[in-house]
Amino acid sequence: MTPIQELLNRIRWDAEFARGKFELGYFDRVDRRVVVVSFHQIEFPKNEPQVFRLLGPEGRIHRVPFHRVRELYKDGQRVWHRPRESGAPPANEKTSQRSSER
16 A cells, blocks of 8 residues: 555645545544545645644644545545554545535
8 A cells, every 4th residue: 555645745746646636534533533625725844744734614723644644535536545443433425524514
C-alpha cells in the first residue's frame, strides 16, 4: 500500500496526477466517525510534516495527523484507504460524512 504522505505529496506537486476533484477522509476522534473534506480545504504546515490543518465549521483550526487519514477519493471514487483498526468504526457511507453536511 502506498503511504498516504506519498499520495498527498503527489497531488500537491504533480499537476498531471492532481487533475480531478480530491477529497480526504479522516477519523474525527470526538465524533467517532470519518469526515470527508475537499483537498482544497486543507493546508500543510511546513514546520509539522506529519499533519495537515483545516478550518472546522465552528471557525477553529484543526490539526490532523496523517495516521488519522482513512480514505482518499478522486472524482468521487475511493482510490486509497487505510485498513480498519480494531475498535474503529468501518469507513463507509453510514459513518462517512462530507464536511459540507456538518
